[in-house]
Amino acid sequence: MAKIVIAGGEPLNGEVQISGAKNAVLPILCATLLADNAVEIGNVPHLHDVTTTMELLGEMGVQLIVDEKLTITADPSHVTNTVAPYELVKTMRASILVLGPLLARFGHAEVALPGGCAIGSRPVDQHIRGLQALGATVLVEGGFIKASAKRLKGARYVFDMVTVTGTENVMMAATLASGVTVLENCAQEPEVVDLAHCLNAMGARVEGAGTNKITIYGVDRLHGGHYDVLPDRIETGTFLVAGAITGGRVLAKKTRADTMDAVLAKLEEAGAHVNTTVDTIEVDMRGNRPKAVSLTTAPYPAFPTDMQAQFAAMNTIAEGVGVITETIFENRFMHLNELTRLGADVRIEGNTAIIRGVKKMTGAPIMATDLRASASLVLAGLVAEGETTVDRVYHIDRGYENIEEKLGGLGARIRRLPG
Numbered sequence: 177m178a179k180i181v182i183a184g185g186e187p188l189n190g191e192v193q194i195s196g197a198k199n200a201v202l203p204i205l206c207a208t209l210l211a212d213n214a215v216e217i218g219n220v221p222h223l224h225d226v227t228t229t230m231e232l233l234g235e236m237g238v239q240l241i242v243d244e245k246l247t248i249t250a251d252p253s254h255v256t257n258t259v260a261p262y263e264l265v266k267t268m269r270a271s272i273l274v275l276g277p278l279l280a281r282f283g284h285a286e287v288a289l290p291g292g293c294a295i296g297s298r299p300v301d302q303h304i305r306g307l308q309a310l311g312a313t314v315l316v317e318g319g320f321i322k323a324s325a326k327r328l329k330g331a332r333y334v335f336d337m338v339t340v341t342g343t344e345n346v347m348m349a350a351t352l353a354s355g356v357t358v359l360e361n362c363a364q365e366p367e368v369v370d371l372a373h374c375l376n377a378m379g380a381r382v383e384g385a386g387t388n389k390i391t392i393y394g395v396d397r398l399h400g401g402h403y404d405v406l407p408d409r410i411e412t413g414t415f416l417v418a419g420a421i422t423g424g425r426v427l428a429k430k431t432r433a434d435t436m437d438a439v440l441a442k443l444e445e446a447g448a449h450v451n452t453t454v455d456t457i458e459v460d461m462r463g464n465r466p467k468a469v470s471l472t473t474a475p476y477p478a479f480p481t482d483m484q485a486q487f488a489a490m491n492t493i494a495e496g497v498g499v500i501t502e503t504i505f506e507n508r509f510m511h512l513n514e515l516t517r518l519g520a521d522v523r524i525e526g527n528t529a530i531i532r533g534v535k536k537m538t539g540a541p542i543m544a545t546d547l548r549a550s551a552s553l554v555l556a557g558l559v560a561e562g563e564t565t566v567d568r569v570y571h572i573d574r575g576y577e578n579i580e581e582k583l584g585g586l587g588a589r590i591r592r593l594p595g
């Protein structure tokens with residue numbers, strides 16, 4: 177298995193170009209199933225999860241063309257298969273996002289039940305209930321969610337809890353329903369807004385995305401078009417923490433500062449000087465050690481769970497004690513046990529981690545367990561003295577484009593050992 181080897185201790189300094197957002201491009205690729213003709217998607221990041229989604233859409237009969245300018249053209253006019261097999265769904269839970277579009281456009285969908293994953297049990301009951309509210313018949317049988325409906329009918333549905341892909345799935349399905357759908361207690365993440373913008377560019381009538389109430393006026397068909405994916409706020413945040421944890425300076429370009437308020441506020445609390453323009457963010461620690469920050473993860477616009485592991489890594493070498501509470505996923509502290517192998521001082525009590533910053537950590541072999549956990553281990557490796565080897569880095573390739581090249585461009589001594 178491939179490994180990443182980092183020789184830590186260098187403050188990072190430089191500029192990094194941010195890629196398109198993983199959690200926006202995945203639903204947008206699935207949304208192309210709703211259209212009658214080809215949709216062109218720009219600013220697509222080169223990620224393993226994108227390849228998996230293309231494989232899934234390809235199996236269904238979507239014709240895909242990728243050009244070197246980060247553009248994918250997806251032509252769904254010859255879809256023949258409405259089944260998402262377990263082999264693909266088990267490697268990427270976001271495959272559930274084909275459920276709503278397939279059902280709405282073809283009246284039928286079978287998607288393998290994703291099951292649990294490293295960060296928690298992650299049920300999909302809200303996806304199912306939302307589609308049932310629109311009139312779908314849904315059976316769970318033989319490990320598959322089997323959904324059917326002649327034509328979905330607009331309805332009101334209030335989500336039991338805030339769910340990002342749940343909101344996206346039901347919102348996509350409602351675009352082709354007859355009549356008006358009102359969804360309440362919706363996720364307000366920028367990726368939900370980006371998907372709504374893309375749907376509207378395809379002829380849908382979605383209003384209110386970015387608030388907790390989304391109204392969808394159903395239309396008979398969606399057409400092709402062009403849409404550019406929004407920049408990745410989690411990739412941005414990860415590089416900014418790389419600057420902060422090493423006492424350095426990082427300028428993230430082609431990003432969106434307005435999607436990152438909670439993260440930037442915590443970086444300032446950690447002692448970073450933060451400067452933003454519309455599409456750049458600079459974090460400068462001016463050689464200082466970060467101060468520990470306490471935070472609680474919660475749905476957007478609060479602090480994102482997808483940045484929790486990176487801030488935990490920063491707290492390990494910060495001045496003071498940081499208390500981190502994870503409220504979204506029940507098992508998202510796996511990185512902390514690995515960080516103790518580098519010398520971190522961590523105590524876990526339920527969904528809270530108390531991290532007492534140490535002055536220095538030392539490199540060791542450590543193992544990635546999920547995507548954001550791997551990012552936090554790489555960040556810790558940047559500051560630990562000596563050599564840190566991160567095993568199972570395939571997790572990181574799911575969501576970070578060329579991470580070692582991008583960090584290398586900032587002055588990190590990092591290389592990949594092929595498996």
Ligand code: EPU
Pocket residue numbers: 198199202270296297298299300301302303337338339340341342363367480481482504505506547548575
């Ligand atoms: N939940 C339910 N029932 C449902 C749906 C969700 O109980 O039907 C619970 C989940 O178990 C969890 C909470 O609701 O406790 C929120 O989960 P959510 O559905 O919002 O997560 P998701 O849509 O499966 C997306 C991102 C995750 C990100 C979360 C939270 C995508 C493709 N994935 O997952 O991204 O952590 O929202 O913001 O958008 C990542 O990129 O590393 C990643 C895991």
